[in-house]
Amino acid sequence: MKTQHQINQKLKSSLDNAIDISQKYILSLQNSEGYWLGELESNVTLTAETVLIYKIWGIFENLPKSKIEAYLCNKQNKYGGWELFYGDGGEISTSIEAYMALRLLGLSKDNPVLVSARKFILSRGGISKARIFTKFHLALIGCYSWEGLPSIPPSIMVLSNNFPFTIYEMASWARESTVPLIIVFDKKPIFPINPSFNLNELYVEDIEKVQYKLPYTNSWTDIFLWLDKIFQLLGKFNLIPFRERGLKEAEKWILDHQQESGDWGGIMPPMLNSLIAFKTLGYDIEDPSVKRGFEAIQRFAIEKDQDYYVQACVSPVWDTAWMIRALTESGLSKDHRSLQIAGDWLLSKQCLDYGDWAIKNKIGKPGGWAFEFTNRFYPDIDDSAAVIMALEGITLVNEQQKKAAINRCLQWIKTMQCKTGGWAAFDIDNNQAWLNEVPYGDLKAMIDPNSADITARVLEMLGSCNLEMSDERTAKALNYLYDEQEKDGSWFGRWGVNYIYGTSGVLSALAVLHPDKNYSQLKRGVSWLLSCQNEDGGWGETCLSYDNPELKGEGISTASQTAWSLIGLLDAGKALDNFAINHIDRGINYLVKTQTSTGEWKEKEFTGTGFPSHFYIRYHLYSNYFPLIALGRYQKLRHLF
Numbered sequence: 111m112k113t114q115h116q117i118n119q120k121l122k123s124s125l126d127n128a129i130d131i132s133q134k135y136i137l138s139l140q141n142s143e144g145y146w147l148g149e150l151e152s153n154v155t156l157t158a159e160t161v162l163i164y165k166i167w168g169i170f171e172n173l174p175k176s177k178i179e180a181y182l183c184n185k186q187n188k189y190g191g192w193e194l195f196y197g198d199g200g201e202i203s204t205s206i207e208a209y210m211a212l213r214l215l216g217l218s219k220d221n222p223v224l225v226s227a228r229k230f231i232l233s234r235g236g237i238s239k240a241r242i243f244t245k246f247h248l249a250l251i252g253c254y255s256w257e258g259l260p261s262i263p264p265s266i267m268v269l270s271n272n273f274p275f276t277i278y279e280m281a282s283w284a285r286e287s288t289v290p291l292i293i294v295f296d297k298k299p300i301f302p303i304n305p306s307f308n309l310n311e312l313y314v315e316d317i318e319k320v321q322y323k324l325p326y327t328n329s330w331t332d333i334f335l336w337l338d339k340i341f342q343l344l345g346k347f348n349l350i351p352f353r354e355r356g357l358k359e360a361e362k363w364i365l366d367h368q369q370e371s372g373d374w375g376g377i378m379p380p381m382l383n384s385l386i387a388f389k390t391l392g393y394d395i396e397d398p399s400v401k402r403g404f405e406a407i408q409r410f411a412i413e414k415d416q417d418y419y420v421q422a423c424v425s426p427v428w429d430t431a432w433m434i435r436a437l438t439e440s441g442l443s444k445d446h447r448s449l450q451i452a453g454d455w456l457l458s459k460q461c462l463d464y465g466d467w468a469i470k471n472k473i474g475k476p477g478g479w480a481f482e483f484t485n486r487f488y489p490d491i492d493d494s495a496a497v498i499m500a501l502e503g504i505t506l507v508n509e510q511q512k513k514a515a516i517n518r519c520l521q522w523i524k525t526m527q528c529k530t531g532g533w534a535a536f537d538i539d540n541n542q543a544w545l546n547e548v549p550y551g552d553l554k555a556m557i558d559p560n561s562a563d564i565t566a567r568v569l570e571m572l573g574s575c576n577l578e579m580s581d582e583r584t585a586k587a588l589n590y591l592y593d594e595q596e597k598d599g600s601w602f603g604r605w606g607v608n609y610i611y612g613t614s615g616v617l618s619a620l621a622v623l624h625p626d627k628n629y630s631q632l633k634r635g636v637s638w639l640l641s642c643q644n645e646d647g648g649w650g651e652t653c654l655s656y657d658n659p660e661l662k663g664e665g666i667s668t669a670s671q672t673a674w675s676l677i678g679l680l681d682a683g684k685a686l687d688n689f690a691i692n693h694i695d696r697g698i699n700y701l702v703k704t705q706t707s708t709g710e711w712k713e714k715e716f717t718g719t720g721f722p723s724h725f726y727i728r729y730h731l732y733s734n735y736f737p738l739i740a741l742g743r744y745q746k747l748r749h750l751f
Contacts, residue, residue: 136738159211166386167404292360360387369486377422425482434500588627639675639679676740
């Protein structure tokens with residue numbers, strides 16, 4: 111029989127090897143400039159919409175059409191549809207847009223791929239049951255009537271900042287997408303496709319009987335439908351106040367907010383919408399703003415031997431910050447050359463311009479970091495806190511420059527705290543929930559309220575980096591997290607799937623910031639996480655938990671979600687008497703067993719969240735840097751025994 115010493119030695123050997131090959135794999139991925147960049151995989155709609163916009167602009171020949179066709183066909187599931195996230199069985203709007211793109215690419219509706227897709231789409235109610243944005247894309251090419259779409263009054267562009275509502279009460283992503291659509295929804299353009307093209311086969315009802323109208327809900331939100339009718343009527347008679355001025359302001363806003371990199375806000379939807387607005391306004395394909403916009407789309411595209419598709423965004427700052435943390439926490443020297451060039455690269459990406467955040471934050475000075483290569487209008491709190499923790503963990507040649515950058519960011523983060531005590535992603539007090547009920551906002555993502563996971567990131571940054579914030583600010587943030595804890599001990603995860611992500615982040619924060627005062631909250635959070643562990647030792651949670659909280663903490667084990675759970679448990683264990691070491695051992699064994707010989711972890715599941723219930727992301731590097739952090743922290747723990 112093996113002794114406990116032999117078992118521990120075997121575990122230590124396996125652990126050391128797992129960390130070593132993971133570090134080597136991660137270092138092999140680093141760009142020569144110092145950053146890391148993983149793929150952001152989402153659903154097929156953005157690629158489908160790229161096909162649409164190239165068709166509208168008459169530059170279809172610039173796309174590798176056969177590769178896009180192959181990509182879309184390969185992503186079709188066995189039921190005939192296309193999915194929002196891996197394994198969801200298919201979603202109607204996503205499927206309609208994929209079908210549209212394949213038809214635009216030249217596939218006959220009798221093609222077996224489209225026959226199967228059509229059956230799936232009709233079984234879900236057809237085009238009439240699609241989301242607003244899908245109907246909008248169809249309306250651009252005459253496959254849906256503009257009568258069935260809501261209005262966006264141009265007048266909102268001229269409302270002063272003292273008015274109860276302006277475009278700055280929308281979330282940054284909603285604002286960036288909406289401003290160009292003010293122009294498009296006002297002009298209601300139709301760009302004919304030649305030869306003659308329609309998608310009548312995707313309507314359940316006869317085309318003559320389609321009712322182009324917004325559905326009533328028999329609730330207070332129907333007031334928006336009545337208001338929309340009024341706006342539509344005023345628009346027909348050109349009686350909307352300040353219409354022309356609003357349209358001019360919208361055009362100016364788009365031009366002013368295009369970055370030197372050609373994109374808007376670093377995400378695809380406003381890029382596509384702005385190019386549609388330019389086309390609506392009669393811009394030429396050779397116009398510099400148009401050319402930069404299409405060049406930006408190409409930078410978001412991934413082309414392989416067989417496939418071509420478009421990412422929603424790119425994440426070099428985020429990935430680099432977490433890679434640095436993973437390498438340092440797993441034992442790489444703080445002054446390792448790879449970490450130094452990564453740190454210098456991050457310093458070069460600090461946002462030193464006043465962005466949209468300054469509209470409501472009158473006292474803050476620039477200093478945050480954004481998600482992407484370039485995004486001077488929209489630094490975000492989550493990235494900024496992650497970068498500070500990464501920089502604090504390494505030694506740079508110019509330490510004074512590093513400390514100055516960290517202090518600038520810290521001062522900015524302080525001023526971005528919301529009245530409720532938490533922090534949001536991009537703005538302060540962006541919480542007018544009624545905006546999610548307007549007909550146009552059927553994704554329910556029109557605002558950017560504070561969230562537990564981002565608030566936790568800020569508090570973890572303060573505690574782990576020994577940074578100072580006033581006792582009043584810290585107490586408000588802690589009270590916010592206390593109030594957000596669910597009855598079962600978990601926390602909701604806004605930006606990762608889902609309660610596992612939220613709970614892990616809050617545990618890490620509470621454990622490094624006054625843990626003695628947070629004992630009760632820590633214990634309840636740990637108990638919930640332990641109750642979710644799967645038989646194989648890992649943790650997993652389905653995206654469906656956003657729609658049905660009864661599914662919280664349930665799902666097949668994944669490397670990223672197992673790592674999140676372990677990180678939260680390991681951090682909380684420092685503050686609790688009950689260390690739950692057996693559960694942690696099982697989780698570590700799961701990670702060691704599922705690691706490949708090349709040092710990576712594979713997972714198909716989507717564990718990143720864009721808009722809960724509507725848009726999810728698979729960060730391809732999540733399954734690598736989070737497990738390495740967990741292994742590194744566990745290794746330090748084991749040295750205590």
